[in-house]
Amino acid sequence: MLPYRGGRYLVNQVKIFTELPNLIRWNSTSTTKSKKNRNVFEGLTELEEQDAIYKRQLLLSKTPTVIKSYDRGHLFPGSTNFRKPVHTHLFKGKPIKELTVPKKQTAGRNNTGKITIRGRGGAHKRRIRLVDNYRLRPGKQTVLRIEYDPNRSGHIALLKHEESGDLSYILASMGLREGDSVESFRSGIPKDFIEEMKKTNNGDIDEALLSSRTIRRGNCLPLSMIPVGSIIHNIGLHPKGKGQLVRSAGTSARLLSKHPEKNRAIVKLNSGEHRYIDLRCCATLGVVSNKEHQTISWGKAGRSRHRGFRPQVRGVAMNAHDHPHGGGRGKSKSNKVSQSMWGLKKFQKTRTHKHVNKMKVRDRREK
Numbered sequence: 312m313l314p315y316r317g318g319r320y321l322v323n324q325v326k327i328f329t330e331l332p333n334l335i336r337w338n339s340t341s342t343t344k345s346k347k348n349r350n351v352f353e354g355l356t357e358l359e360e361q362d363a364i365y366k367r368q369l370l371l372s373k374t375p376t377v378i379k380s381y382d383r384g385h386l387f388p389g390s391t392n393f394r395k396p397v398h399t400h401l402f403k404g405k406p407i408k409e410l411t412v413p414k415k416q417t418a419g420r421n422n423t424g425k426i427t428i429r430g431r432g433g434a435h436k437r438r439i440r441l442v443d444n445y446r447l448r449p450g451k452q453t454v455l456r457i458e459y460d461p462n463r464s465g466h467i468a469l470l471k472h473e474e475s476g477d478l479s480y481i482l483a484s485m486g487l488r489e490g491d492s493v494e495s496f497r498s499g500i501p502k503d504f505i506e507e508m509k510k511t512n513n514g515d516i517d518e519a520l521l522s523s524r525t526i527r528r529g530n531c532l533p534l535s536m537i538p539v540g541s542i543i544h545n546i547g548l549h550p551k552g553k554g555q556l557v558r559s560a561g562t563s564a565r566l567l568s569k570h571p572e573k574n575r576a577i578v579k580l581n582s583g584e585h586r587y588i589d590l591r592c593c594a595t596l597g598v599v600s601n602k603e604h605q606t607i608s609w610g611k612a613g614r615s616r617h618r619g620f621r622p623q624v625r626g627v628a629m630n631a632h633d634h635p636h637g638g639g640r641g642k643s644k645s646n647k648v649s650q651s652m653w654g655l656k657k658f659q660k661t662r663t664h665k666h667v668n669k670m671k672v673r674d675r676r677e678k
Contacts (some may be wrong), residue, residue, distance in 0.1 A: 318528065358523060362366050368486030368528060376603045384610075393610030396603035400488060401466065410480055410598050411438040414462070416619075430665030434619025443479045444545060444553035446495040446531035446593060454491045455527075457483050457600075464560035466600040468493075468529070480544055482558060484528045493529035496536060497593050528597035534576045535590040541566050543594040546578065550591035557581055561602030566594075575670055585673035592638040626652065 314448045355363065377397045384390035419431030440460050452470040455478075460467045468483040470493065481493070494501075500516065504524065508516055525532055526541070537543065542563045545554030557564045562581040576585040609615055612622070629639025634652050639645055649657040662668060 313531065318648070329413060340638055344448060361527070364491060367488075371486045371488070372573055373433040378603075378606060389611035389613065390566055391610065392608050394606060394608040396601075396606060398459075398466075398601070400457055402458045402469075406438070406458060407469065407478060408438075410478065412439050412441065414439045430621045430623040431619060432621050433616055435461075435617050440480050442465055442467060442492075444558075445597075446475075446481070446554075446557075447497055448472065449495055449498045449501060451492050451494050452479075454487060454489055454493065456489050457487065463558070464601060464604045466560075471647040481529070482554075483600040484544065484595065485561075485600045485602065486597070487529050487600065491529065493527065493531075494524075496525055497531060497533060519541065523564055526596065529595065531593055531595050533591055534578075534588060535569070537594060537596070539566055539568060541596060542598060543578075544599045545593075545595040546588060547592040547594065550589055553591070554593060554595065558599065560599055560604035564594075580675075582675040584671060584675040586668070587670040587672060 331398060372439045379395045379397050380393060381390040384393060416432070416434065418433070419426050420430035421427045439462055440458075442460075451473045453473060455469045455471050458467050458469060458480075466483040467480045468487055470479050470481060471477070472479075487493070500521065504521065505514075505516075508514055508520075522538070525536060526538065532543075542565060544557040544563050546556040546564060547554050548556065557580065564581060565579045567577045567579050568586065569590065571590070573587075574590050576590050578584055578588050579585050626634040626636035627642050627644050629637035635647055635650050635654060636644035655661075
């Protein structure tokens with residue numbers, strides 16, 4: 312992933328382009344829809360509006376997804392086993408070009424030209440979306456649209472900062488839709504909230520009002536501000552670093568406990584592993600979008616080739632000097648334990664001695 316400074320430079324560049332609505336097609340389409348959302352919540356207080364948004368997001372999470380398939384698929388090539396979810400809320404246009412960079416095709420080779428990853432090459436041209444996993448800038452941001460990202464399994468959301476007007480991409484959480492508002496609290500409690508408490512509550516922070524503003528899907532907070540038992544994703548590993556864990560489609564983690572004396576929290580990852588994470592690290596509330604990604608069946612080999620995956624030869628089909636399973640007559644692997652081309656045994660632990668993860672509390676295999 313590219314450094315944040317490059318993404319920040321491009322975001323400021325987008326701000327210049329947004330001042331020309333006649334040249335940008337998406338600028339006109341997004342504003343009309345956002346006006347409809349404003350009319351829905353017109354006349355409601357902030358808490359009532361938040362409750363309505365929560366009920367809508369809960370309803371969206373329970374709504375079954377339409378799966379695209381062909382009833383007469385056996386009559387058409389490559390359509391018999393084709394299955395793919397249909398997302399009607401996704402934006403059908405192109406991404407913001409200033410928030411993307413070209414993706415260099417390597418075909419699985421390193422800088423010397425040697426193949427280091429087998430079965431790669433021949434993909435369709437792509438552009439990398441510069442997703443903001445740092446979320447350092449405070450202030451409210453409005454979701455302009457939800458987009459498809461060919462470089463990841465989850466969807467991304469295009470945000471516009473209400474004060475500066477800068478644009479940025481983030482990982483879209485499940486239930487997030489156009490017109491919703493998200494916010495980052497990595498720098499602490501917002502100044503406008505503190506000033507409001509000085510006017511209404513003699514400067515004392517009302518925990519209920521603070522939680523009603525912070526505990527929303529898509530908000531980024533340090534683990535110290537997140538209640539125990541919350542569902543989170545895009546978790547950081549360093550206090551000033553970006554989100555690194557739990558970023559694929561449909562995944563989530565749970566905050567189990569906090570230990571202020573150790574300045575750590577215990578988080579249960581999607582794999583079932585329990586591990587320590589610094590309380591100053593950031594995390595985003597909610598589940599990563601597009602949980603239906605696991606139901607996709609491409610139907611034919613050609614669609615995998617379009618995604619950049621080439622065929623891989625099985626070990627038992629190779630010669631003896633090419634693979635430990637090779638050689639012999641028929642489909643025999645010479646009575647050997649299943650292992651990789653380089654001799655790594657199946658189910659063999661690779662983190663031993665000094666390579667053990669010291670932050671791990673409970674292994675994912677333990678019950």
